[in-house]
Amino acid sequence: MKKRIAILGSTGSIGTQALDVIGQYPERFEVELLTANNNVNLLAEQADKYRPAAVIIANNSRLGELKRKLEGLPVKVYGGESALAELVKSDTIDIVLSAMVGYSGLIPAISAIEAGKAIALANKEAMVIAGDLITRLAKSKNALIIPVDSEHSAIFQCIVGEKNAIEKIFLTASGGPFLGKNLEFLKKVSVKDALNHPNWDMGAKITIDSATLMNKGLEAIEAKWLFGLKPSQIEIVVHPQSIVHSLVQFEDGSVKAQLGLPDMKLPILYAFSYPERLKTQFPRFSFTDYPSLTFESPDTERFRNLQLAFEAMFAGGTVPCTMNAANEVAVEAFLYNRAGFLDIPEIVEKTMHRVSRVRHPSLDDFQQCDRESRVIAGELVNTLKGR
Ligand code: MG
Numbered sequence: 001m002k003k004r005i006a007i008l009g010s011t012g013s014i015g016t017q018a019l020d021v022i023g024q025y026p027e028r029f030e031v032e033l034l035t036a037n038n039n040v041n042l043l044a045e046q047a048d049k050y051r052p053a054a055v056i057i058a059n060n061s062r063l064g065e066l067k068r069k070l071e072g073l074p075v076k077v078y079g080g081e082s083a084l085a086e087l088v089k090s091d092t093i094d095i096v097l098s099a100m101v102g103y104s105g106l107i108p109a110i111s112a113i114e115a116g117k118a119i120a121l122a123n124k125e126a127m128v129i130a131g132d133l134i135t136r137l138a139k140s141k142n143a144l145i146i147p148v149d150s151e152h153s154a155i156f157q158c159i160v161g162e163k164n165a166i167e168k169i170f171l172t173a174s175g176g177p178f179l180g181k182n183l184e185f186l187k188k189v190s191v192k193d194a195l196n197h198p199n200w201d202m203g204a205k206i207t208i209d210s211a212t213l214m215n216k217g218l219e220a221i222e223a224k225w226l227f228g229l230k231p232s233q234i235e236i237v238v239h240p241q242s243i244v245h246s247l248v249q250f251e252d253g254s255v256k257a258q259l260g261l262p263d264m265k266l267p268i269l270y271a272f273s274y275p276e277r278l279k280t281q282f283p284r285f286s287f288t289d290y291p292s293l294t295f296e297s298p299d300t301e302r303f304r305n306l307q308l309a310f311e312a313m314f315a316g317g318t319v320p321c322t323m324n325a326a327n328e329v330a331v332e333a334f335l336y337n338r339a340g341f342l343d344i345p346e347i348v349e350k351t352m353h354r355v356s357r358v359r360h361p362s363l364d365d366f367q368q369c370d371r372e373s374r375v376i377a378g379e380l381v382n383t384l385k386g387r
Helices: 013-024 040-050 060-069 081-087 102-114 124-140 150-159 183-187 204-212 214-227 265-273 304-315 319-335 343-354 363-384
Strands: 003-008 029-036 054-057 076-079 095-098 118-121 145-147 166-173 234-238 244-250 255-259
Touching: 003 013, 003 102, 013 029, 013 040, 013 095, 013 265, 029 040, 040 054, 040 060, 054 060, 054 081, 060 076, 076 081, 081 102, 095 102, 095 265, 102 118, 102 124, 102 319, 102 363, 118 124, 118 265, 124 145, 124 214, 124 319, 124 363, 145 150, 145 214, 145 265, 150 166, 150 214, 150 244, 150 255, 150 265, 166 214, 204 214, 204 319, 204 343, 214 234, 214 304, 214 319, 214 343, 304 319, 304 343, 319 343, 319 363, 343 363
Parallel strands: 003 029, 003 095, 029 054, 054 076, 095 118, 118 145, 166 234
Antiparallel strands: 166 244, 244 255
16 A cells, blocks of 8 residues: 655755655655645645645745645645644544754644654654653654654664664764864854755755754754663764764674665655665665775864753753754854854853753743743844844
């Protein structure tokens, strides 16, 4: 039987690649629901091409426009975030790909898990903010969470079939475009420089997070929850070629790695086809094209976000939520030239110090913490203007 897939965030980088993948296996997958935040034009195009049962535009003010574009098509059209949280529960959906950006993905992911859906998780921020709550809920609802993030997919692939405990994991990091650069250089980098990632072609938020190494910090917290690890079991290794996607060390000292060319279509496809591997025409890795694969420790003094993320992971409770909110605000400020590159960790750290921690947060606590942290981070951005 075909797997029926909902794509939350279908107009983004992961969403569009997921549709490409689905389009290559029409006998295996079909699109049931597509959602976007704002991009009415692309969402309408996708709806016409893939004919999902329904589409949702989260920004309700654009609903009329979307309806006009899809007039006459057998596709139901909805608007608003509440429609999103409701429709992901639909009986006709087997897998929900959560590819929204940032905090916005949290509530839809929780709704889908509540309905017992398998989640293909690309929205790492949801796990960073509320990993404890999400993993407990998924367990109680028997909902499978399959990581789409390339590193976590690698670890997931390394432990499939293993009944043995993980001793530790190595999350690989490309190091981003500013690997080895000094603070003087980092002070002056432009948005354009930061958006120019050496190996991966991704959305703006994650590309900036890769340049600041916050992405790796978020991924460490994501890994903690996905694989039930202690912070001390997670090590970051800089691997600029992005071929070894991550590694698992078992208690006998043996290390397994998953390798491949940097292409998100593979982890996306694996999340959809798991536990099967489907035949692909993707380009194959060649050792002679990569005669040296190198590994080094990350520089947490120059890239402080990585350190801050580990601090947030140790602190637990709402601290990762605060860190994430501050980072989202700071990255947006950077993208609009309202903050410098090195202001990003500064804003994150100060916000983490100012917002008090709730030790065992409920969903309401997360929502309140996210709001409060954004206000404080926003104030910190405003104080930058005078400098
Ligand atoms: Mg990743």
